[in-house]
Every structure is written in structure tokens, then in C-alpha cells.
Amino acid sequence: MAHSAMLDPDLLQAFVLIADGATFTQAANRMGRTQSAISMQIKRLEEILGHPVLKRAKGGAVEVTEHGRFLLSRARTILALNEEVLSACHAPEITGTVRLGTPDDYALSYLPPILKRFAETHPAVQVDVVCSSSPELVEQLKTGALDLTLCSDGNQPRAWPITPLWRGPLSWITSTRHGQHRQNPLPLAMAHQECGWRSAAQTALEKAGIRHRIAYLSGTQAGTLAPVAAGLAVTVCALTVLPEGLRVVRPDEGLPPLPDFGIVMLKGRSPTQPLTDALADHIEARFSRDIAPPVAA
Known part of the structure; x- marks a missing residue:
């Protein structure tokens, strides 16, 4: 039966290429196959799933169906994991120590699955x-005390x-x-x-004419979230998953919109190799695959 079949990575790769805008001919060239072979792969994938994943739109363009959209993100994950396993198994074992810097809030919400x-x-x-502030981590990277660091964009x-x-x-x-x-x-x-988040929050409030005061100061994200959970203050953050008892303030609740914020990764001038590149690849893959902005309740 169709539901007992395995999803061949080659079928998923062809689908992802076309879903990302490649024509059947372009997908065939990238995969070293003929156009008819790519068409047969898509047909085979649809047979396995029992639903069409692509459809022809007006003007001959190819669009992703509802079932195709469901498949797309999962196909990316399967392909990324497949590549990760193959790379890990075929690469020679490396040993040593790599020094990674990160603001504590990123360590809390992003690093555990990466390090695992x-x-x-x-x-x-x-x-x-x-763990330290973005400016301090960048200084350590410049002096060679770190091989790699995450930091807030702009630092x-x-x-x-x-x-x-x-x-x-x-x-x-808020709570x-x-x-x-x-x-x-x-x-x-x-x-x-010097925190960029603090500056962004105060600037937005001042432009909106909203009176405010600094009620709690902390050098860590956990330290700013604690009084929020207790109902004593509000804060700003970019965490994708909030601790229990906290929520994102809805746009209709009166607080001004905040600007976009970026997380970047920097390598040292002479980092320990190949360890640094290997860890950097894991971090980049994790963010591109799994990290999404928080959503207001």
C-alpha cells in the first residue's frame, strides 16, 4: 500500500527544487537527470502520498498544492538530516576543543538542541x-579568546x-x-x-508618547523574565518559545510595534579548525530549519 512506502530522498530533492522555483528542465540539470525522469519522480512521489504536490497554474507556471506545502518544510528537514548523517559518517573523526560565545538568552532558547x-x-x-553580552563577546572574539560567537546584529x-x-x-x-x-x-x-533591545523598546515608547520607567535591571534574559512572570514589569525579547506564565503582547493591546532584530554568527580571525566550521554548520542548519519568530496569543 502507498502509505507503507519509503520517501526516497531523490524524489524529495526533485520536489524541493521545483517548489523553490526551478523548472523541470533546471531541476533535471541540477540532479543530472532528464526532464522526463524528473517528471516520473514527481509522479512517483504523488503516488506514494496519494495526493498531488504540484499543479499547473495559468500561463504554465507550476504551483505547490496544499498537500505540497505540508510536505515542503518536512522534505527540507528530511534532506538536511540525510545530508548531516552522511557527512558525519563519511568525514574523518575530529578531536579538540572549540570555544563558542553566545548571549545567555540565545543559550536558553536555541543552543540545547544544537549542542546535543x-x-x-x-x-x-x-x-x-x-555566555556574555554581544559587545563583550565580540571583544573576546577579536582578541582570539573565542573561535565562534553568536551576537545581536549591529554589534x-x-x-x-x-x-x-x-x-x-x-x-x-507580559504575564x-x-x-x-x-x-x-x-x-x-x-x-x-548598551543593550540594543532596551534602546529599541524605549525609542518605540517615546515615539508613541507612552510613559515608562526602568523597574528592573538584569544582565541576563532570565533575570528580565522573572519580574515579568511575577506581574511586576514587561520586557522585550525574540525567544521562539517562552517559559510558562509568559506571553507575547497582542498588537491590539496598546504597545507600539518594535523593529526587526537580527541574530548573526561571527568566526574568529584564526579559529580552531576544522572544529569551528563543523559547529558553525550545525548552528546555521538549526536556525534555517527550525527557528521561527514568536507569535502573539
């Missing part, structure tokens, strides 16, 4: 993680190569059980004066 998967594929590599030195990882709006965060986001003046839980 990296440890599975590179069991002989030790990762030393340093990198001029002309320093970066790898963009994520971009999306900052969000106002699920309290109404501190309606207080006047608005109580804020923020980080240090």
Missing part, C-alpha cells in the same frame, strides 16, 4: 560555551564577515495572569544601557 546534535555527530569534540566590527542566522521582530512580553502592560507609567525589566 553536535555532540552526537562529533563525540570527540569539546565545546566550551561562554559586529565593520567589514567583519558575518553569517545571518535569523531576522524577525522583537516582541513585548499570562497579570496586566502590567496596561500600567502607566509602563514598568520595564531591561538589560544594561
Whole structure:
């Protein structure tokens, strides 16, 4: 029966190429096959799934069907995992230590699955993680104390190569059980004066004419979230998954929109290799595959 068949990565690769805008001819050239072979692969995929994944639109363009959209993100994940397994198994084992810097809020929400998967594929590599503010991490990278760091976009030195990882709006965060986001003046839980999130929040409030005060200061994301959960302040963040008791403030609740915010990755001038590149690849793959902005309830 169709539902017991396996999804061949070649079928998924052909589908993803076409869904991403390649013609059947272009997909065939990239995969080293004929156009008719690609057409047969798509037909075979649809037979396995029991639904069409592509359809012809007006003007002969190819569109992804509803079932195709469901498949697309999952196909990317399957292909990425397939590539990861093959690369890990065929690559020679590497050993040593790589030094990774990250702001603590990224360590909380993004790093655990990255480090877990990296440890599975590179069991002989030790990762030393340093948590600090973006400006401090960049300084450590410049001095050679770090091989690799994540930081907020805008903190990198001029002309320093970066790898963009994520971009999306900052969000106002309040308690699920309290109404501190309606207080006047608005109580804020923020980080240090140089924090880009703090600057963005205060600028937005000032432009909107909303009175506010810094009620709590903390050098860590966990420290700013604690008074929010207690109903004592609001904060801003870009976490994709919030701790229990916290929620994103809805646009209709009176707080001004916040600007987009980016997370970037920087490598040192002389990083430990090939460890740094291997860890950087894991981080980039994780962000491109799984990280999405938070959604207001």
C-alpha cells in the first residue's frame, strides 16, 4: 500500500527544487537527470502520498498544492538530516576543543538542541560555551579568546564577515495572569544601557508618547523574565518559545510595534579548525530549519 512506502530522498530533492522555483528542465540539470525522469519522480512521489504536490497554474507556471506545502518544510528537514548523517559518517573523526560565545538568552532558547546534535555527530569534540553580552563577546572574539560567537546584529566590527542566522521582530512580553502592560507609567525589566533591545523598546515608547520607567535591571534574559512572570514589569525579547506564565503582547493591546532584530554568527580571525566550521554548520542548519519568530496569543 502507498502509505507503507519509503520517501526516497531523490524524489524529495526533485520536489524541493521545483517548489523553490526551478523548472523541470533546471531541476533535471541540477540532479543530472532528464526532464522526463524528473517528471516520473514527481509522479512517483504523488503516488506514494496519494495526493498531488504540484499543479499547473495559468500561463504554465507550476504551483505547490496544499498537500505540497505540508510536505515542503518536512522534505527540507528530511534532506538536511540525510545530508548531516552522511557527512558525519563519511568525514574523518575530529578531536579538540572549540570555544563558542553566545548571549545567555540565545543559550536558553536555541543552543540545547544544537549542542546535543553536535555532540552526537562529533563525540570527540569539546565545546566550551561562554555566555556574555554581544559587545563583550565580540571583544573576546577579536582578541582570539573565542573561535565562534553568536551576537545581536549591529554589534559586529565593520567589514567583519558575518553569517545571518535569523531576522524577525522583537516582541513585548507580559504575564499570562497579570496586566502590567496596561500600567502607566509602563514598568520595564531591561538589560544594561548598551543593550540594543532596551534602546529599541524605549525609542518605540517615546515615539508613541507612552510613559515608562526602568523597574528592573538584569544582565541576563532570565533575570528580565522573572519580574515579568511575577506581574511586576514587561520586557522585550525574540525567544521562539517562552517559559510558562509568559506571553507575547497582542498588537491590539496598546504597545507600539518594535523593529526587526537580527541574530548573526561571527568566526574568529584564526579559529580552531576544522572544529569551528563543523559547529558553525550545525548552528546555521538549526536556525534555517527550525527557528521561527514568536507569535502573539
